Structure formats: structure tokens, C-alpha cells
Amino acid sequence: MKKVLYRHLFSKVLGLTLLLFSTSFYAQEEAEAATDVATEETADAAGGDPAKGKQLFNQNCAACHALERKMTGPALVNVEARLAEDEGLDKEWIYAWIKNSPAVISSGDAYANKIYAEYNQAAMTPFPTLSNQDIDDILAYTAAPPPAPAAATAATSAGGDTTGSSSGISNEMILGALALVFALLVIMLILVNKTLRRIAEANGVVLEQEKEKRLPLWKAFVQNQFLVLVSVVFLLLASAYFAYGWMMQVGIDQGYAPVQPIHFSHKIHAGDNNVDCKYCHSSARVSKTSGIPSLNVCMNCHKSIYEYAGNPEGPSAEDLANGYTNEFYTGEIKKLYKAVGWDEENQSYTGDSQPVEWVRIHQLPDFAYFNHSQHVSVAGVECQTCHGPVEEMEIVEQFAPLTMGWCINCHRETNVKVKGNAYYEAIHEELSKKYGVEELTAAMMGGLECGKCHY
Secondary structure (H helix, E strand, O other): OOOOHHHHHHHHHHHHHHHHHHHHHHHHHHHHHHHHHHHHHHHHHHOOOHHHHHHHHHHHOOOOOOOOOOOOOOOOOOHHHHHHHHHOOOHHHHHHHHHOHHHHHHOOOHHHHHHHHHOOOOOOOOOOOOOHHHHHHHHHHHHOOOOOOHHHHHHHHHHOOOOOHHHHHHHHHHHHHHHHHHHHHHHHHHHHHHHHHHHHHHOOOOOOOOOOOOOOHHHHHHHOHHHHHHHHHHHHHHHHHHHHHHHHOOOOOOOOOOOOOOOOOHHHHHHHOOOOHHHHOHHHHOOOOOOOOOHHHHHHHHOOOOOOOOOOOOOOHHHHHHOOOHHHHHHHHHHHHHHHOEEOOOOEEOOOOOOOOOOOOOOOOOOOOOOHHHHHHHOOOOHHHHHOOHHHOOOOOOOOOOOHHHHHHHHHHOEOOOOOOHHHHHHHHHHHHHHOOOOOEOHHHHHOOHHHHOO
16 A cells, blocks of 8 residues: 655644644743743832833823823923933922922922923922822832833734734644645545545445436426415515515604714713713703713813824724724714813813814604603613613614603603602502502603693
């Protein structure tokens, strides 16, 4: 029997694959160890831990300060070195300023009063709970800020995963080796198949038998009159059903999710940051309509939040696929600044504002009356009852059909909250006797009367 050369080739490729796996794993461990050593050396050189300093900076300083730009307070990149070089101030002065800035100002310190006058005579909030080591960590972070995450973002966008970015070449080699092994297996199967066919033909084995001739399927269907009649009746009924369903959807915009001129992520605001719906839509508590919040409401937060730092857990694969990166959200904040006329550099309004043409999503017919305050303030209905889980929506869409039948079903199934409401308590006893129930629904209290909604 002849020796099959591809067996030896397969063994060699398998060995090469294992070697590549072990080499890439060792290289990755070496890279991680080098990174850890570099981080420790940076922390020792700066006299603090930049990683801890970043956390403390975000918790205590980020609301008013940024590293590279002026905000409510001055930029803090290399602040320790700049104060020592320009003003001759040591670290003890920084300790005193951070822990109790009003006291430093009151002492008559020249530089403290200069900063106080430059920033609208607003003293910095004291942080007496921060220890000297905490301040050292913050200064270490400002002295050696981490590099911009552009490379990491690019790697994530390209591959969907940032793990193993330092060993990308090794991964490509491994994938190539696996592809080669798979190709060899396919070739082996093809050769084995041909060999078995030759052996079968040599021994007179018939591999395929001639199929019996039979009537084509469509001819058999046409010749069966009963089957044709049943099929025609079924198609007519199905067509009528789908035509009725299509006509009943006219004027219903459930699932409508238009693109807005400025992208607003309810998932980030109402979900990740737990912003109450009625903070922006405040008129929903006292008015018929929920109202569109003015851009000044947005600026209450975005005077200080000028860029999107991202979710601590990192962007999801779905967000990356849709282009929802940190840079995208930061660009939308810039659109807000342009519309409201906000000068980032001088932290002031220019007066050159532009209207934002928001696209309306929920639209009831003109002949239907709906009062938000009656449902939100009186009935205590949650926003999600009608608008769905907006805290999970990146782009808001119409969640409910908002049809007459949908509203009537809600009135029939929703119990009225009578506790603490003198108006409802006065008539609750009589209506309970009339209907013989303990809980009253909106329908029992006139919620199905035509004039309630069609005035």
C-alpha cells in the first residue's frame, strides 16, 4: 500500500498551529507584564497613582474642570508643574487650596484672589475629606493623563473586540493556519470519496438507479379538481383577511421612529443616568401636552458636560455597528451648542441661536382630546404605560398603537386610585354599591362616554 503524503502534511500543519497558539499566548503575557511595569513606574515617578487619581477626578473635579480646556474652572493638565514654574507655589499650597479654598482667599493670598476674581468671584467647593495622598493621586493623573482612546476605538470598530489587540498579527496567523487545516480536510474527503467510487465501479456496484418516470407535480394538481377548489377558496379567504388587516392599519403609526436633527439618546439620559421624564417634559404634570423641552433645559447639564465619556463597561457591539461611538455623541453635543449659541471657549452665550426643527412622533387626531396632567398627576399613570420603555430606546419610537380600542381597553382594565383624593372618595361608596365591586375602573366612572374624548 502506498504512503499517503497528505497525512504527513496534516500532522505538520497541526503541529505548526499548536506552536502558533503557544507563541501568541506567551507574547500576550509579555505585553501585559510590560504594561503593568510601565504603569507602576509612572505612579512611582509622579508620587501618586494615576488610576486612582482618575477615579477621584471624575468623582470630585470633572463637574467643573477638564484636563485640556477651560470650563467652570481652569484646565488642570500639568497643574502642579505650571503652578510651581509660573507662580512659585508648592504642593502644600495646593493641599490648602483644595481642602479649603475660601480660607486661602481670605488670607489675602495673591494668586488665590486672582483666580477668585477671574472666575466670577465664585470660590471653589472645599474638599476637606480628601487626604494628601488622594490629592497626590489626582495630581499624578493630571500630570500624566491617559492617551486618547482613538486607537482602542478603531480596533474595537474594526474587530468588535479590543482584547488581543496587541497580538493581532498572531491571531491572523492562527486563523490562517486553521483555514489551511480545514482546506486539507476537505481535500482528504474528496480524495476518499473518489477512491470509494472507483472501488465500487470496479466491483460492479450500481451507485444510482434510474428513477421511475412520474407525472409532474403541477399536472397532478391541475387534474385534481377538488384540490383546486379548496386552494382557490383558501386563497380568497387569505386575501380578504390580509386586505382587512392592511386597511385597519391606515392612520396607525406604531413603530414610527424618525431621525431627529440632533440625536437624543433616551437610553443614555433616562436609562444610564436616571433622568426623570418630567424633568425635561415638565408640562406633562400641569398641562394638556407634555411639551418639547427648550434647549436651556439641556444646557443645565451640558454647560459642564461638553463631551461623552462613554459607558464604563464600554460600547456594545450593536452600538458600534450603528455608529454610536463616543465621538458621535460628542458631535451631537456640538450641534446643541451651535443651536443655542454657546461659546465653549469663553463659557458664555453669543446670542446667535438657531431653531431646532424636531420631528413629532406621537400625534393624536384633532377630534380626540387627551390631557397629560389628568393622567400623570391625577391618575398617576407612568410614562412607560403609553410610551413604552423609553429608558431602553436609543431612538424613540411610537410604542403603542394609540387607537380608540387601545384607550378603551385601558379604561376598562385600569383601577382608579381613590385613596387621598377627596373627589373620588365622595362618590366611591355609591359607585361601589352600584357595580358591586371594591375597585372602580375608569370605565365605571364615565371613562367610556363619547364626550370625554370627542368634545
